[in-house]
Amino acid sequence: EAQVTQNPRYLITVTGKKLTVTCSQNMNHEYMSWYRQDPGLGLRQIYYSMNVEVTDKGDVPEGYKVSRKEKRNFPLILESPSPNQTSLYFCASSGAASGRGEQFFGPGTRLTVL
Amino acid sequence: AQSVSQHNHHVILSEAASLELGCNYSYGGTVNLFWYVQYPGQHLQLLLKYFSGDPLVKGIKGFEAEFIKSKFSFNLRKPSVQWSDTAEYFCAVNSVNDYKLSFGAGTTVTVRA
Numbered sequence: 001e002a003q004v005t006q007n008p009r010y011l012i013t014v015t016g017k018k019l020t021v022t023c024s025q026n027m028n029h030e031y032m033s034w035y036r037q038d039p040g041l042g043l044r045q046i047y048y049s050m051n052v053e054v055t056d057k058g059d060v061p062e063g064y065k066v067s068r069k070e071k072r073n074f075p076l077i078l079e080s081p082s083p084n085q086t087s088l089y090f091c092a093s094s095g096a097a098s099g100r101g102e103q104f105f106g107p108g109t110r111l112t113v114l
Numbered sequence: 115a116q117s118v119s120q121h122n123h124h125v126i127l128s129e130a131a132s133l134e135l136g137c138n139y140s141y142g143g144t145v146n147l148f149w150y151v152q153y154p155g156q157h158l159q160l161l162l163k164y165f166s167g168d169p170l171v172k173g174i175k176g177f178e179a180e181f182i183k184s185k186f187s188f189n190l191r192k193p194s195v196q197w198s199d200t201a202e203y204f205c206a207v208n209s210v211n212d213y214k215l216s217f218g219a220g221t222t223v224t225v226r227a
Binding site: 031040041042048050090101103106107108 | 146157218220
């Protein structure tokens with residue numbers, strides 16, 4: 001089954017404790033992206049990757065890092081989380097074959113930073 | 115830079131009522147247009163998309179949307195809603211040569227039985 005998976009689905013942590021949210025897709029998509037969803041703001045892009053070893057900032061990259069060492073994986077790293085990073089995070093992927101812009105979303109990770 | 119505006123923040127309807135959600139975008143070039151739906155507690159799913167051709171596109175679950183290029187609009191419609199249509203709806207746009215999607219703020223639709 002074609003899908004995007006994320007782990008963990010729920011995470012409660014404390015300020016300053018480094019964490020990683022994993023994202024994996026099995027559709028051989030070249031494009032992957034991370035979003036955060038906040039009430040009234042819709043989805044805002046954090047980082048994206050056009051292919052292996054190619055990453056770039058989205059609209060709200062501050063406080064986040066990413067890496068793309070393999071085509072299928074695109075982890076999101078919070079080196080020193082802060083309470084304003086409490087949010088719902090979605091990973092998404094897209095490929096030229098499915099039409100640019102048609103993105104497939106993971107189930108989401110609800111992060112709470114205390 | 116692209117921007118997407120959704121007219122309604124929250125819409126409350128009764129079952130069998132008609133639904134129309136407005137979406138306008140600002141971008142000077144050729145775009146692809148999407149509506150995504152997020153049911154409570156679930157991830158975003160594609161409802162319908164417009165790449166080119168007939169400006170009236172039909173999606174899943176009886177939804178349709180009309181692209182009006184002159185108005186930079188892509189409004190979503192459903193003639194008769196059901197309780198199961200309760201969800202958040204997002205309009206999204208990208209340039210045809212780009213993967214990056216710009217999302218609207220979303221419209222929460224509540225359908226009362």
